[in-house]
Amino acid sequence: MHKRPLLFILIGILHLIEPLIKILYFKLTTPFGLTTILTNISNIDQPRAFFEFWLLFPLGGIALLGVKRWSYPIFVGVQFYNIWSHLNYQSFTWPYVSEVPFFSSLALLVINIFVIIYFALPDVRRPFFDKRMRWWETSTRYHLRIPVSVVLGNGEELNCDIINISRSGAFINLPRPLEIHQMITLKIRFHDFELSLKSKNMSNHTVAGEKGHGVQFEFENIWQNIETRKMVSEIRKAVKQQQKLTSAAQF
Numbered sequence: 001m002h003k004r005p006l007l008f009i010l011i012g013i014l015h016l017i018e019p020l021i022k023i024l025y026f027k028l029t030t031p032f033g034l035t036t037i038l039t040n041i042s043n044i045d046q047p048r049a050f051f052e053f054w055l056l057f058p059l060g061g062i063a064l065l066g067v068k069r070w071s072y073p074i075f076v077g078v079q080f081y082n083i084w085s086h087l088n089y090q091s092f093t094w095p096y097v098s099e100v101p102f103f104s105s106l107a108l109l110v111i112n113i114f115v116i117i118y119f120a121l122p123d124v125r126r127p128f129f130d131k132r133m134r135w136w137e138t139s140t141r142y143h144l145r146i147p148v149s150v151v152l153g154n155g156e157e158l159n160c161d162i163i164n165i166s167r168s169g170a171f172i173n174l175p176r177p178l179e180i181h182q183m184i185t186l187k188i189r190f191h192d193f194e195l196s197l198k199s200k201n202m203s204n205h206t207v208a209g210e211k212g213h214g215v216q217f218e219f220e221n222i223w224q225n226i227e228t229r230k231m232v233s234e235i236r237k238a239v240k241q242q243q244k245l246t247s248a249a250q251f
Helices: 006-016 018-029 034-042 047-066 071-087 103-119 122-129 222-249
Strands: 142-151 157-165 169-172 183-190 193-207 210-217
Touching (some): 071 103, 071 122, 142 222, 169 193
Antiparallel strands (some): 169 210, 183 193, 193 210
């Protein structure tokens, strides 16, 4: 599964389009024409009013869809600010000269109160702080045996194979024991690519009956990241070609 939870997506989208929902709601519940409504909106001249009307809920939506460490405090902060704003609401101060806050804002506010309570549970908020819980961000792994050299911290160089690889890491069948979070350097040659990537050992386990280590690439700069992505793209093509040849041989 490589998609965010449906709840996050739905509430996030509602946040992003909430300013448009306000406009539609006012159009349907008042005799004002769309031109008059848009004119009132364009007359917002206070930074705080502009922020609350156009940016507050979309900011919460972006944070929720991000599901990163920084997302949680921003999303919760937006909701608490919105609660405070509604509790201190003054009649006829919005650009629609509304007596009460809009139903769309109030509806989202009620939903978000339950969401805040829900995300207060330790097991629920973990995806924000533990990237291993964000299954939708897991890079596709391509299974192709590639000879590789491993340089240990003491300078010793050993040969082994990459069993599978993704844009963020690889599984290698190095027979030498490695400590968790131990740093190594992978020297990879594939077609026209020749990369030397610092890597961190994240796990010791077995894949397809082979013992080895799951390592995570630690890119030193953006260019290493780009070159790795290009190389993995070539590996993906090679895997697909291999699969086609295997399928053709079976007929």
